[in-house]
Amino acid sequence: MSEHNQQAVTRYRNNFLQEVEERVEDGEWVKMCMQCGVCAGSCPLGNAWQHTPQKLFMMIRAGKREEVLTSDSMWMCTSCYNCIVRCPRKLPITHIMHGLANYAHRLNLVPKGQPTREVARLFWNSLAKTGRVNELKFSLALYFKDGFVQGIRNALAMQGVGFGLMKARRLNPMELFGGHKCKDPGSLHKMIAKAREIEDRKKGFAS
Amino acid sequence: MSEMKTAAYICSGCGLGDKLDVAQLSRIAQKEGKMALVREHAFLCSEEGVQMIRDDIDREAVTHICIAACSRRAKTEAFHFPTVAMSRANLREGVIWVVAEGDQHDEVRQEMADDYLRMGCAEVKKMKLPQGNPAHADNRRILVVGGGISGLTAALESAEAGYEAVIVEREAQLGGWAARLWKRVPFRQPYAEPQDTGLSELAARVSSHPRIRVHLNSTIAETSGAPGRFSVQVAGPSGTITEQVGAIIQATGFDTYDLGKLPELGGGKLPNVTDQAGLEALARTANGTPIKRADGKSVQNVVFVQCAGQRDASGMHLPYCSGHCCATSVKQAMYFKDANPQVDTVVMYTDLRLPGMGEDFYRSAQRKGVTFTKGKVASVEAEGDGCAVSFRDLILDEDAVIAADLVVLATGQVPSAGVDLDAWNPIVTAAEGGSEEARQKKAEMQKISVLNLNYRQGPDIPQLKHGFSDSHFICFPYETRRTGIYAAGPVRRPMDMLQATEDATGAALKAIQAAENASLGRAAHPRSGDLSYPVARLEGCTQCKRCTVECPFGAIDEDEKRFPVFNESRCRRCGTCMGACPVRVISFENYSVDTVGMQIKAVDMPDEFSEKPRILILACENDAYPALDMAGLQRHLYSAFVRAIPVRCLGSVNTIWITDALNSGYDGVMMMGCKHGDDYQCHFVKGSELANYRMSKIDDTLKQLGLEPERVTTCEVAITDNARVARLINEYVEKITEIGMSPMKGFG
Numbered sequence: 001m002s003e004h005n006q007q008a009v010t011r012y013r014n015n016f017l018q019e020v021e022e023r024v025e026d027g028e029w030v031k032m033c034m035q036c037g038v039c040a041g042s043c044p045l046g047n048a049w050q051h052t053p054q055k056l057f058m059m060i061r062a063g064k065r066e067e068v069l070t071s072d073s074m075w076m077c078t079s080c081y082n083c084i085v086r087c088p089r090k091l092p093i094t095h096i097m098h099g100l101a102n103y104a105h106r107l108n109l110v111p112k113g114q115p116t117r118e119v120a121r122l123f124w125n126s127l128a129k130t131g132r133v134n135e136l137k138f139s140l141a142l143y144f145k146d147g148f149v150q151g152i153r154n155a156l157a158m159q160g161v162g163f164g165l166m167k168a169r170r171l172n173p174m175e176l177f178g179g180h181k182c183k184d185p186g187s188l189h190k191m192i193a194k195a196r197e198i199e200d201r202k203k204g205f206a207s
Numbered sequence: 208m209s210e211m212k213t214a215a216y217i218c219s220g221c222g223l224g225d226k227l228d229v230a231q232l233s234r235i236a237q238k239e240g241k242m243a244l245v246r247e248h249a250f251l252c253s254e255e256g257v258q259m260i261r262d263d264i265d266r267e268a269v270t271h272i273c274i275a276a277c278s279r280r281a282k283t284e285a286f287h288f289p290t291v292a293m294s295r296a297n298l299r300e301g302v303i304w305v306v307a308e309g310d311q312h313d314e315v316r317q318e319m320a321d322d323y324l325r326m327g328c329a330e331v332k333k334m335k336l337p338q339g340n341p342a343h344a345d346n347r348r349i350l351v352v353g354g355g356i357s358g359l360t361a362a363l364e365s366a367e368a369g370y371e372a373v374i375v376e377r378e379a380q381l382g383g384w385a386a387r388l389w390k391r392v393p394f395r396q397p398y399a400e401p402q403d404t405g406l407s408e409l410a411a412r413v414s415s416h417p418r419i420r421v422h423l424n425s426t427i428a429e430t431s432g433a434p435g436r437f438s439v440q441v442a443g444p445s446g447t448i449t450e451q452v453g454a455i456i457q458a459t460g461f462d463t464y465d466l467g468k469l470p471e472l473g474g475g476k477l478p479n480v481t482d483q484a485g486l487e488a489l490a491r492t493a494n495g496t497p498i499k500r501a502d503g504k505s506v507q508n509v510v511f512v513q514c515a516g517q518r519d520a521s522g523m524h525l526p527y528c529s530g531h532c533c534a535t536s537v538k539q540a541m542y543f544k545d546a547n548p549q550v551d552t553v554v555m556y557t558d559l560r561l562p563g564m565g566e567d568f569y570r571s572a573q574r575k576g577v578t579f580t581k582g583k584v585a586s587v588e589a590e591g592d593g594c595a596v597s598f599r600d601l602i603l604d605e606d607a608v609i610a611a612d613l614v615v616l617a618t619g620q621v622p623s624a625g626v627d628l629d630a631w632n633p634i635v636t637a638a639e640g641g642s643e644e645a646r647q648k649k650a651e652m653q654k655i656s657v658l659n660l661n662y663r664q665g666p667d668i669p670q671l672k673h674g675f676s677d678s679h680f681i682c683f684p685y686e687t688r689r690t691g692i693y694a695a696g697p698v699r700r701p702m703d704m705l706q707a708t709e710d711a712t713g714a715a716l717k718a719i720q721a722a723e724n725a726s727l728g729r730a731a732h733p734r735s736g737d738l739s740y741p742v743a744r745l746e747g748c749t750q751c752k753r754c755t756v757e758c759p760f761g762a763i764d765e766d767e768k769r770f771p772v773f774n775e776s777r778c779r780r781c782g783t784c785m786g787a788c789p790v791r792v793i794s795f796e797n798y799s800v801d802t803v804g805m806q807i808k809a810v811d812m813p814d815e816f817s818e819k820p821r822i823l824i825l826a827c828e829n830d831a832y833p834a835l836d837m838a839g840l841q842r843h844l845y846s847a848f849v850r851a852i853p854v855r856c857l858g859s860v861n862t863i864w865i866t867d868a869l870n871s872g873y874d875g876v877m878m879m880g881c882k883h884g885d886d887y888q889c890h891f892v893k894g895s896e897l898a899n900y901r902m903s904k905i906d907d908t909l910k911q912l913g914l915e916p917e918r919v920t921t922c923e924v925a926i927t928d929n930a931r932v933a934r935l936i937n938e939y940v941e942k943i944t945e946i947g948m949s950p951m952k953g954f955g
Contacts, residue, residue: 017578032573034559035581035602058602061578089570 025099131182218251218276240328296327300839344436345726355383357696360711389490433776434691435725453722515616531703625667781891782859831879858894872952
C-alpha cells in the first residue's frame with residue numbers, strides 16, 4: 001500500500017464518500033445520485049463493465065473503498081457522454097469516472113497492466129516531455145509494452161501500415177531521434193510541475 | 208297543479224329539418240302523443256323560439272312541455288322553464304348525428320325520431336313539477352369533528368367564508384398530530400429546509416375567532432337529523448351540550464401503526480427503535496440542539512427504515528403507502544444533519560416517493576449529506592448499546608449490516624374513521640336476533656364510533672378499503688356516503704399536512720354547499736339543485752326493507768312497524784330505492800317507474816318479420832348518456848334500431864322495466880352504467896354495483912319468458928368512451944340479429 005493510500009485510509013476511516021467528495025475530481029456530485037439507473041442503462045459498454053456508474057456510486061456510499069478503487073470499470077469509459085446527457089440529476093458522470101480512475105492511478109491501486117492506464121501513461125509521458133506527442137515513439141512504446149518479443153511481433157504485424165504511412169509521407173522515421181518539440185519545453189515542465197503542486201495540495205497528496 | 212295542458216315543440220334547426228320529416232313528427236305529437244299544442248320552429252333555442260314557449264306557458268297555461276330538438280344536456284340555459292314539467296326528445300345527438308347519411312337510411316332515421324318524440328310525449332305526461340323537499344331546515348352552521356390541522360383549517364375556512372363553525376376535539380388542546388411535530392416538511396419555496404408548523408398560531412386564530420366555538424375534551428355522544436338540521440350531542444367535561452348544525456366535517460385523522468406489530472424490526476422490543484412520532488418527541492425535547500436518545504446518549508448514526516409495516520403484500524401489515532413518510536424521514540434526517548453535520552444519517556428505502564415539490568427537498572437532503580440506500584431491511588437487532596440493521600442492498604444485490612445508535616421506523620397512517628359498518632351490520636342483526644354475545648360485541652364496537660349516528664345503517668360513515676372512508680375518489684373525494692357529512696384529511700386517504708390543508712378547505716366548501724342546498728330543499732352533489740325527492744306510497748309497502756338496506760347514503764330509516772322513513776335532506780336523488788322496490792311504491796315527481804315505463808311502451812314496435820329489431824338502452828345520465836351524446840358530436844355512427852333512455856343511475860333501474868320491455872317485444876336491453884367494484888366510478892357509489900347484482904338474477908326471468916340470456920346485457924361505460932359506446936351498440940345489434948327477433952312481439 002502506497003504511502004498516500006495509507007494516509008487517506010487513516011484520514012477518512014470508513015467515510016469513503018467524504019474521501020471521494022474531497023479528493024476525486026467532481027466527486028462532490030456522487031451524493032446527489034438518486035439511483036435511478038439511467039446511466040447504467042444508457043452506457044453503450046455497460047454490459048462489459050464489472051460495475052456500472054450507478055453501482056460504483058452505491059459502493060462509494062456503502063464505503064467499499066478497496067473494491068471501487070481497484071475496479072476496472074471506470075477505466076472502461078469511452079467518454080461518449082450518453083450518461084451525462086441523460087442523468088436526470090445532471091451528474092457529470094463521465095467526468096466522475098475519469099476522476100475515480102485518476103484517483104486510483106495516483107494511489108496506485110489500479111489492476112496490474114490495465115491497458116487504458118498504460119496507454120494514458122505513455123501518451124502523457126510523451127506529451128509532458130516535449131510538448132508534442134511523438135507518434136512514432138508512442139506507437140513503438142505501445143508495441144513493446146508487453147515485452148521485447150511481443151514488441152517485435154507487433155511491429156512486424158504492423159510493418160505494412162508503417163511503410164504505407166512513410167510512402168505517403170505521414171511518418172518520418174527520423175522522429176525516432178529526438179523528434180520535434182514545442183518552443184520551450186523547459187517552461188512547459190515548470191507549468192506542469194506547478195499545476196501538479198496545486199492539485200496535490202487540493203487533493204491531499206502534498207507530503 | 209290543477210289542469211294539465213301539454214305542448215310539444217319541434218325544432219327544425221341544426222339540420223333536423225333537412226334530415227327528418229318535421230310535418231310527420233308534428234302529426235305524431237298530435238295524434239299519438241296527444242299533445243294539446245304542437246308547434247314547429249326553425250330555430251327553437253333562439254330568443255324568438257324560447258319566447259314562443261314562454262308565451263304559451265303564460266297565455267295558454269301550458270304546464271307540460273316536450274321539446275323535440277337536441278339532447279337534454281344541450282341548450283339548458285335557453286330551455287330553462289322552471290315553472291313547467293319538461294321532457295326532451297333527443298333528435299340531434301340521438302338521431303341525425305348518429306344515423307348514417309343517405310336516402311337508404313331515411314326510413315330508419317325517421318322511425319327513430321318518431322319514437323323519441325313518442326317517448327318524450329309519454330314521459331312528460333307522467334311527470335310532475337318538483338315542489339322541493341318539504342322537510343327542509345336552514346341551519347347553516349358547520350360542525351368539525353377533530354381539531355388537528357385538517358379540522359382547524361376546515362373550521363377556519365368555514366368561518367372566514369361567513370359560516371359559524373363548531374370544533375369538537377377529544378384531547379385537551381387543539382393541534383392533533385401536527386402540534387406534536389418539531390418542524391414540518393416545507394410547503395413553500397425553495398422547499399429545502401424543514402419549516403415551522405405554524406400550529407400554535409393557527410390554533411390561536413381558531414380559538415379567538417368570533418365565529419368558531421371549540422369544545423375540548425369532548426366527544427360526540429349522538430348525531431341525529433339530516434343536512435340543515437343535524438342535532439349533535441357533544442359530551443364534554445361539563446356534561447352534554449346539544450349543538451344544532453347544518454353540515455358536518457369529519458377530520459378525525461389517523462393513528463400511527465402499532466410499533467409492537469413490528470418485532471422483527473425491533474418495534475416495541477428494543478429501546479433504541481422508535482417510530483417517526485417518537486423521533487418528533489425527541490426532537491422537541493432537544494429543541495434545536497443535537498438529538499439525544501431516550502437514555503441520554505447522543506446519536507452518532509441513525510438509520511431510517513422506510514415502509515416499515517407498510518406496502519406489505521403478506522397481509523400482516525398495512526398494504527398501502529402512507530404517502531408522507533419518505534418526506535418525513537428526509538425531514539427528520541435533516542434534524543440531525545442541521546444540528547451536527549457529522550452525524551451519519553441513512554435512509555433505507557425500496558422506493559423513495561416524495562410527491563409534490565418533494566424532489567427539491569430530497570435533493571436538499573442529499574446536499575446536506577444524508578445517505579440514501581436502496582435496501583430492504585430484514586431485521587433490527589440489539590448490538591452493544593445500539594442496534595444492528597441487517598438489510599439486502601438492492602443495488603449491489605448483497606446482504607449487509609450497518610450499526611446505528613438509533614433506528615427510526617417509518618410506520619404508516621391508520622385511519623380513525625370509526626366503526627366499520629361491514630363488520631357492524633351482521634352483529635346488529637345477531638344482536639336483534641337475541642344473541643347476548645353479539646349485544647356485548649356491539650356495545651364494544653360502538654365505543655370507537657366517532658359520530659354515533661342514530662341512522663338505521665350504522666353509527667359511522669361507511670368505509671371502502673383499509674378503514675378509510677368511502678368516497679368517489681375521482682369526482683368528489685370529500686363526499687362520504689352520508690349526505691351532509693364530509694371527510695377531510697387522513698381519515699379519507701393517507702396524506703401529509705399540505706394535502707390535509709387543501710382537503711380541509713375543499714371539504715369546508717362542500718359542507719357549506721350542502722347546508723345551503725339543504726336550506727333550499729334541494730339535493731346535494733351530484734344532483735345538486737334537484738328539487739325532486741322520493742315519495743313512497745306506504746299503503747302498498749310490504750316492509751321488505753330493501754330500500755333501507757340498499758340506499759347508498761343511509762337516507763332511509765325505519766319506524767317501529769318497519770316502514771321506511773325517508774329523510775329527504777339526506778337523499779341524493781339517485782333512485783336506488785326506486786330500483787330496489789319490488790312493489791314499486793317509491794317514485795320521484797319527475798322520475799318514476801311510470802315516466803320510464805311509459806317511454807318504453809311508447810315505442811312503435813315493428814313486427815317479427817320486419818327485420819327491424821328494437822333494442823332498449825338504459826343509460827346512466829352521469830357518464831353513459833353524455834358518452835352517447837359525445838358519440839353523436841363526433842359523428843360515431845351507430846345502429847338506428849336502438850332507443851336510449853337516460854336514467855339517474857343504473858341503481859334506479861327497476862326490473863319491471865326490463866320485463867316490460869321484453870314483454871312488449873324489444874329484442875334486447877342494454878344497460879350502460881359506470882364501473883363498479885373497489886375502483887368504482889358510480890356517482891352514487893353503489894348504484895351500478897346493485898344494478899349488476901340485480902341483473903345477474905334476471906336470467907331466471909328470461910328463462911321463464913323463454914328468452915335467451917343475451918337479450919339483457921350490462922356494460923360499463925366511462926364518459927370518455929365515445930367511440931367505444933358506438934362500437935358496443937353495433938356489436939350488440941349484430942349479436943341480437945344473429946340470435947334472431949324476439950318471439951314476444953305482438954303480445955305487448
